[in-house]
Amino acid sequence: MxxxxxxxxxxxxxxxxxxxxxxxxxxxxxxxxxxxxxxxxxxxxxxxxxxxxxxxxxxxxxxxxxxxxxxxxxxxxxxxxHGQKAKFVRGxxxxxxxxxxxxxxxxxxxxxxxxxxxxxxxFGGPAPGALEVEVTGVQFQWNFRYPGPDGKFGRIVTKDIDASVGNPLGLDPNDPEAKLNPVSPDLYLPVNRPIELMLRSQDVIHSFFVRELRIKQDAVPGLVIPIHFEIDKTGDYEITCNQLCGLGHYHMHAMLHVMSQADFDQWEKKQWASLESGQ
Ligand SMILES: [Cu+2]
Structure with a gap:
């Protein structure tokens, strides 16, 4: 009371x-x-x-x-x-x-x-002169494949996929074009040039994510998913996997190195030269 x-x-x-x-x-x-x-x-x-x-x-x-x-x-x-009586309201x-x-x-x-x-x-197609790079996610790393000096990607044979012998993407050893496709654990791109990335996955769903690109796109087994952009600032940026893809997901990352076209040309030439000399 x-x-x-x-x-x-x-x-x-x-x-x-x-x-x-x-x-x-x-x-x-x-x-x-x-x-x-x-x-x-x-x-x-x-x-x-x-x-x-x-x-x-x-x-x-x-x-x-x-x-x-x-x-x-x-x-x-x-x-x-206020000590007042509650009123029922219907809305x-x-x-x-x-x-x-x-x-x-x-x-x-x-x-x-x-x-x-x-x-x-x-959805937009690649701009003319776009550099095409193939991005493949696999538990738990990224691989980036570049075209040969003729701009072509060689054949991939699933049974040849074997990272332990240095062929993580299964490049066909009998295809001369595949032999000249540099494969890199980091992504090197030229600045101010249209880029087309083709996303693939060898096992589960991964996701290609670079904060500075504002792009996050799943890589899905059995699909090749294209994305397009053009970078206007050189520098080094982190690429992460943004789908929980297994126990090692937390360390699935790579670097994106954005360089001038001249530096990129030089880097690419060096890759081709070392492939040609069989190193
Ligand atoms: Cu992943």
């Missing part, structure tokens, strides 16, 4: 809840605006498009998030326990239809806007 009376009407719990809620909203906003934990800078024009799309999505959803949380805080404070159909429609329009709109950047990487 006593406690019922003395606890009603106290604003303290509601005020405390509101303060905690607003502090959470404030710190969330701060870390996003200050970019405390953010992506490394993008190194492709498509990456810039994706970042822009990401920014628009973040601003829109951020506004909704803040409005919703502030409204929640206000409701908690305004309708705190408001018109309001629900309105906000569901707005959400639908925003999300479908964002999807349509993003389709171009996605299509450029995945």
């Amino acid at each position: 006593l406690s019922r009376k003395s606890s009603t009407g106290s604003a303290a719990p509601a005020v405390l809840f509101v303060i905690v809620l607003l502090l959470l909203v404030g710190s969330t906003l701060y870390f996003h605006i200050a970019k405390t934990w953010w992506f490394p800078p993008s190194i492709t024009p498509v990456g810039n498009q994706i970042d822009q799309q990401f920014f628009i999505t973040f601003v829109l959803t951020g506004i909704v998030f803040v409005l919703a949380q502030v409204a929640l805080a206000w409701m908690i404070f305004r309708y705190r326990d 408001n159909h018109a309001l629900e239809v309105i906000w569901t429609t707005i959400t639908l329009v925003i999300f479908v709109g964002l999807g349509i806007m993003a389709a171009r950047a996605w299509g450029e990487v995945h």
